[in-house]
Amino acid sequence: MTQTTPVRVRDLRHDDPEDAAAAAETRxxxxxxxLVTPELLAWEAEHSPAEAHYRLLVAELDGAVVGTARTGLFFDSPEPGKAYCNLYVHPDATGRGAGSALLAAAEGHLAGLGARSVYTWALDDGHSVAWAGRRGYEPRRKARFLxxxxAVLPPETAPxxxxxxxxxADFAADPRPLYELDAAVSLDEPxxxxxxxxxxxxWLAAHWERPGLDRDLSVVAVDGGTPVAxxxxxxxxxGRYMSAMTGALRDWRGRGLARLVKNRSLxxxxxxxxxxxxxxxxxxxxxMLAVNRWFGYGPAADEWHCVRELG
Structure with missing residues (x-):
């Protein structure tokens, strides 16, 4: 009889650089x-807002990290009871129960917090959406990685x-104007x-101080001293770069400012x-998809935002 190695699920040891490095490599x-780094994972585990009840779970097989799960509450949602659980299992370890063990642990954590709806992302890769579906998760909305x-970028144009x-980086002494811009633009993000x-x-704790935010490469369009895009x-x-957010205030849209600031950043x-x-x-x-096509972005992968009602 073949003996199946049990999966061990635990919290990330955020004060252990080797544990964070193994979790980052798996993800x-x-x-x-x-983009993910050990520093980011350790920081998220230690500094996420208390209202989020955030946990970074790790799955081990034979003493090696083979999967992780980010889970917590959408504490900034106006509708209480919404939560998330995003799973990442190393491709070499799929089919051995790590994803199921992580999901069970995360759902137990969230149910104990009174969560009613749990959202997860599933790659549109031919099996992940079906895997989530068998566990009660219904695909709702598609997103795209590009x-x-x-090496090839459109030429820059004058503002x-x-x-x-x-x-x-120019706003290091007082980032509040960027907070106000971010808050306004994010309201329209689908x-x-x-x-x-x-x-x-x-916002300072969750975004401004977040490891990986490259302030020298992030670009702001300013009109009369006011950030507008x-x-x-x-x-x-x-050598890898990720766009975290690109946008403009409503009254400044349609002027090419989103394309301008992103081009400069790239x-x-x-x-x-x-x-x-x-x-x-x-x-x-x-x-935004049209802007990215103009730059030459090509498809990398699609994924579905799926939800399960805990009942």
Whole structure:
């Protein structure tokens, strides 16, 4: 009789660099279109807002990390009881129970917090959506990962009259104007879960101080001293760049500012040694998808946002 090795699920040891490195490598193998570093995983586990009840779970087989799960509450949703569980299993370890064990542990954690709806992402890879479906998760909304080779970029153009381009690093002494811009632009970001702006102090902790945010490569369009458009960049020290958010205030849309700030950010990234760029868009976000097609982004993968009602 063949004996199956049991899966061990535990919390990430955020004060153990080797544990964080193993978890990061597993997640990178499972989802190579997202940027992740050991420093980011350790920081998320230690500094996420208390209201999120965030946990980073790790699955082990034969003493090796083979999967992780990010789970917690959408504390910034106006509708209580919404939660998330995002699973990542190393491709070499699929089919051995790590994903099921992580999901069971995460759902138990969330049920204990009173969660009613649990959202997860499933790659449209021919089996992940079906795997989630067998566990009660219904696909709701599609999103797309895109990739760009930074060797070829459109030429930069001069800003419109009255518009000045700065970097996020220029706002280090007082980032509140960027918080206000981010809060306004995020209200129009399409998605399955409605979100509300978080308080400034929470934004500082969750976004401004987040490892990987590259302030020197993130670009802001300023009109008369007021930030009106931005493109935030994340990097991983491996030559990879990820667009975190690109957008403009409603009254400044239709002027090409989103394209302008993102183009400048991509050029800065190439100058800094980055070789490839990734981004993710909701499939219904036509304007941003059109901007990214203009840059030359090509498809990397699709995924579905799925939900299960815990009842």
């Amino acid at each position: 990178r193998a499972a989802l190579p279109f997202m 990739r760009l080779d930074l 419109p009259a009255g518009i000045e381009l700065r970097t996020v 998605g399955e879960v409605e979100r509300e702006p978080i308080p400034y102090e929470d 931005f493109s935030l960049a994340r990097t991983d020290g491996r 050029h800065l990234a190439r100058e800094a040694g980055c070789v490839e760029a990734f981004t993710g868009n909701d499939a219904g976000n036509g304007p």
